[in-house]
Amino acid sequence: MPFNVVDLAGAERAPRSPHAPRVLIYSHDTFGLGHIRRCRAIANSLVASFPHISVIIVSGSSVISSFQFGDGVDYVRIPGIEKQSDGRYGPHHLNLDLNDTIRLRTDIIKQVVLSFDPDVVIVDKEPVGLRGELVPALDILRRRGARIVLGLRDVLDEPVKLHEEWRHSGALEALDQIYDDIFVYGLEGIYQPLAGLPNQHLFAHKIRYTGYLKRAVPSPMPPNRYPRITKGPFILVTPGGGGDGAGVIDWVISAYEADPTIALPALIVFGPFMSRERRKDFAERIARIPKLESLGFEPRLELLMNRAHCVVAMGGYNTFCEVLSFDKPALIVPRVKPRLEQAIRAERADELKLIDVLHDPSENGEGERDPLVMAAALHALPRRLPPSQAFVPSLLDGLPAISRALADDLSMPIRGRLLAQNAAATS
Numbered sequence: 001m002p003f004n005v006v007d008l009a010g011a012e013r014a015p016r017s018p019h020a021p022r023v024l025i026y027s028h029d030t031f032g033l034g035h036i037r038r039c040r041a042i043a044n045s046l047v048a049s050f051p052h053i054s055v056i057i058v059s060g061s062s063v064i065s066s067f068q069f070g071d072g073v074d075y076v077r078i079p080g081i082e083k084q085s086d087g088r089y090g091p092h093h094l095n096l097d098l099n100d101t102i103r104l105r106t107d108i109i110k111q112v113v114l115s116f117d118p119d120v121v122i123v124d125k126e127p128v129g130l131r132g133e134l135v136p137a138l139d140i141l142r143r144r145g146a147r148i149v150l151g152l153r154d155v156l157d158e159p160v161k162l163h164e165e166w167r168h169s170g171a172l173e174a175l176d177q178i179y180d181d182i183f184v185y186g187l188e189g190i191y192q193p194l195a196g197l198p199n200q201h202l203f204a205h206k207i208r209y210t211g212y213l214k215r216a217v218p219s220p221m222p223p224n225r226y227p228r229i230t231k232g233p234f235i236l237v238t239p240g241g242g243g244d245g246a247g248v249i250d251w252v253i254s255a256y257e258a259d260p261t262i263a264l265p266a267l268i269v270f271g272p273f274m275s276r277e278r279r280k281d282f283a284e285r286i287a288r289i290p291k292l293e294s295l296g297f298e299p300r301l302e303l304l305m306n307r308a309h310c311v312v313a314m315g316g317y318n319t320f321c322e323v324l325s326f327d328k329p330a331l332i333v334p335r336v337k338p339r340l341e342q343a344i345r346a347e348r349a350d351e352l353k354l355i356d357v358l359h360d361p362s363e364n365g366e367g368e369r370d371p372l373v374m375a376a377a378l379h380a381l382p383r384r385l386p387p388s389q390a391f392v393p394s395l396l397d398g399l400p401a402i403s404r405a406l407a408d409d410l411s412m413p414i415r416g417r418l419l420a421q422n423a424a425a426t427s
Contacts, residue, residue, distance in 0.1 A: 020052045020053060020054065021050070021052075021053045021054075021119045021120065021409060021410045021411075022053065022054050022055075022056075022116055022117065022118045022119055022120075023043070023046060023053060023054070023055040023056075023118055023119070023120045023121070023122065023406075023410070024055075024056050024057075024058065024112070024113065024116060024118035024120075024121045024122075025039045025042065025043055025055065025056070025057045025058070025121075025122045025123075025124065026057075026058045026059075026109070026121070026122070026123045026124060026129065026134060026137075027039045027057060027058070027059045027060070027061070027124040027125075028060055028081075028124070028125070028126050028129060028130040028133075029059050029060040029061040029064075029080070035059070035061070035124050035125065036057075036059050036061040036063070036064055036067070037067070037318045038124060038151075038153070038185070038213065038317065038318060039057050039059065039122075039124055040057070040067050040069060040073075041213050041215060041318075041321075041399065042122065042151070042213070042399065042402060043055045043057055043069065043070070043073045044069060044070040044073060045213075045399040045400075045402065045403060046402070046403060046406070046410065047070045047071060047072035047073055048070060049400075049403040049410075050403070050410045050411070051071075051072065052072075053072060053410055054072050054073075054074075055072060055073045055074075056073075056074055056075065056076060056112065056116055056118075057069075057073070057074075057075040057076070058075070058076050058078060058108075058109055058112055059075055059076075059077060059078070060077070060078050060079065060080045060081055060092075060105070060130075061077070061080070062080050062092060062093075063272050063297075063299070064077055065077075066272075066297075066299040067299050068218055068219075068299075068300070076108070076112050078104075078105045078108050078109065079091065079092070079093070079094055079101055079104055079105055079108075080092030080093060081098070081101060081102075081105075081130060089130070089131075102130070102131050102133050105130070105133050106133040106134075106135075106136060106137075109129070109133060109134060109136075109137045110136045110137050110140065112137075113137040113140050113141060114140065117144065118141070118146055119146060119147065119409055119410075120146065120147045120149065120406055120409050120410065121141055121146050121147070121148050121149065122149045122150075122151050122183075123148070123149065123150050123151065123179075124151050125151070125152060125153065125156070126171075127150055127166070127169075127171035127174040127175060127178075127179070128169055128170055128171050128174055131169075132169065132170065135170075138174070138178050142178060147180050147181070147406075147409050148178055148179050148180050148181075149179065149180065149181045149182070149183055149406075150174075150175070150179045150181070150182045150183070151183045151185060152182065152183065152184050152185065152193055152194075153184075153185055153186065153193070153317040153341075154184065154185060154186025154187070154190060154191050154193060154212070154317065154345060155186075155191050155193055155317075155341045155342075155344045155345045155348075156193045156194075156339075156341060157339045157340060157341055158340050158344070159195060159196030159197070160196075161339070161340075162193075162196075162197070163196065163197055163198070166197070172197065172198070172199070175202065175203040175206070176199070176202040176203055179203070179206060180206065181206050181208060181405070182194070182203060182206045182207045182208065183208050183210050183402060183405070184207060184208070184209045184210065185210055185211075185212060185213055185317075185398050186209060186210075186211070186212055186398075187209055187211055187212070187392070187394065187395065188209040190348055190349075190352065190392075191344065191345070191348055194207065208401075208405060210397065210398040210401035210402055210405070211394050211395060211396055211397035211398040211401055212320070212321050212324055212395055212396050212397075212398050213321050213396075213398040213399055214321070214324075214325045214396035214397075214398065214399055215302050215321055215322050215325040215326070216302070216325075217302055217303060217306045217326075218300045218302055218303065226267075226295075226304065226307075227267055227293035227294075227295070228293070229265040229266075229267055229291075229293050230267060230304070230307055230308075232265075233264055233309040233382070234264055234265050234266060234267050234307075234308055234309060235264050235265070235266040235267070235308065235309065235310050235311070235312060235378065235381065235382075236266075236267055236269070236304055236305060236307075236308035236310075236311045236312070236313075236328075237249065237252050237266050237267065237268040237269065237311075237312045237313070238268075238269045238271070238301060238305075238311065238312075238313050238314075238319060239269075239270070239271055239274070239313070239314050240271055240313070240314055240316045240318070240319055244314075244335055245270075245271060245274060245314055246274065246275075246278045246282075247333075247335075247360055247362065247363065247369075248312065248313075248314055248333045248360070249268055249270070249282055250282070250369070251333070251360065251369045251371070251374045252266060252268065252312060252374060252378070253268075253282060253285050253286060253289070253292065254369065254371035254374065255371045255372070255374035255375040255378055256289050256291055256292055256375075257285070257289065257371065258371035258372055258375055259371070259372065259375035260291070262291065262375055262378050262379060263379070263382065264291075264309060264310070264378070264381075264382055265290075265291040265292065265293070266291065266292055266293075266312070266378075267292075267293050267294070267295065267304065267308075268282070268286065268292065268293070268294045268295075269294070269295045269296075269297070269298055269301065269304065270282070270294060270295070270296050270297070271297060272296070272297040279296070282294065301322070302322060302325075302326070305322045305323075305326050305328065306326050308328060309328075309329075309382060310328055310329040310330065310331075310381045310382055310384065311323055311328045311329070311330040311331070312330070312331045312333065312378070312381070313330060313331075313332055313333070314332070314333055314334060314335055314342060315332035315333070315334045315342045315345055315346045315349075315355075315357075316342060317341075317345070320332075320345060320349070320355075321396075323355065323387065324354070324387050324395060324396055325396060327386040327387055327388045328386060328387075329355075329356075329381055329382065329383075329384035329385065329386055329387075330355040330356070330381075330384075330387070331355070331356050331357075331358055331377055331378075331381050331384075332346040332349070332350075332355050332356070332357050332358070333357075333358050333359070333360055334346040334357065334359070335360075335363060336363050336364060337363065343359070352390055352392060353385075353389075353390045354387040354390050354392065355387065356377070356380075356381070356384060358373070358374070358377050
């Protein structure tokens with residue numbers, strides 16, 4: 001749907017509101033854990049830097065309640081939409097058609113914007129939202145003078161495919177007419193996700209490369225009983241949300257089945273979106289192998305990442321940030337469908353010697369997976385140098401860079417500060 005920019009171009013910013021600044025973060029969340037985990041990291045970092053602010057995350061994630069948020073952060077969950085294996089969308093739970101679900105989501109987002117009245121808005125990845133659901137809210141925000149930021153991961157997709165998607169949705173017009181800033185959560189020297197789009201002169205000056213988003217070890221929440229193998233060195237195997245991670249898990253299990261001499265044991269975390277049938281089948285195979293154990297879903301995966309000696313993963317953005325943050329030798333097995341995002345990131349990171357990459361031949365149409373190929377990679381992985389030895393400058397500066405970029409907007413307004421001081425004095 002084309003983006004409607006009538007009456008929006010040249011809109012002047014409204015005067016600052018008297019309340020302590022408010023931030024709204026939008027995440028469409030149709031598949032996996034990546035979007036909500038990225039938004040959570042940014043929200044928690046902002047309230048740590050600016051304790052007086054309030055942040056609301058608007059998300060379609062079905063597992064958002066499983067995560068920890070800092071003081072000052074809350075969320076509004078909009079009805080979920082599921083991205084299916086063929087790339088089409090459908091309602092996750094509701095017995096509505098897709099158009100009715102989008103209309104409902106649109107109305108809820110618009111009402112949150114009207115009621116919350118944010119000073120800063122960060123839109124994750126989709127400039128006009130899923131199927132344009134964000135357009136009415138962006139219209140209101142622009143008229144009210146909010147600072148509107150588009151936040152992008154380091155890699156979106158191959159340029160031709162991205163151009164086609166954004167041309168049809170109206171996203172290209174939004175980059176020019178609506179957004180004040182475009183934050184890329186990566187480094188320009190590693191990848192430029194908007195390179196190749198037309199009319200670069202209209203938005204190139206808005207782009208700021210922040211660096212990757214460094215993750216910290218969260219506080220454990222009791223009970224915190226991990227499998228016995230985590231008491232010594234182990235390999236963490238994580239397919240992220242798990243909805244499309246059966247291939248890498250099958251390959252790792254088959255490697256241990258074929259070669260019992262692999263030195264380190266492995267803990268496999270299935271993720272919340274792996275089907276019950278696949279999980280049951282994998283659990284039965286794992287139970288027969290002494291060096292393997294499994295978990296279903298761990299929302300504080302950072303705790304396990306920090307404990308692990310090394311990591312096998314698919315290479316989504318968040319997992320990549322965690323590998324860098326906890327400085328773990330990693331083997332990335334990227335997916336190539338429906339997007340090349342993970343493969344592009346993995347190949348570039350491999351060139352920079354940050355990680356090792358192993359392509360799944362069955363994903364690429366090049367034949368069957370060989371268990372001994374994975375076994376050889378698992379033998380070599382513990383000897384791999386950690387990412388820090390690649391010496392890439394400013395690699396993990398993303399979160400402080402975002403706070404610095406938004407500091408003028410998130411410092412408490414003078415009137416708001418006086419009101420707070422007066423309230424404290426009279427209490």
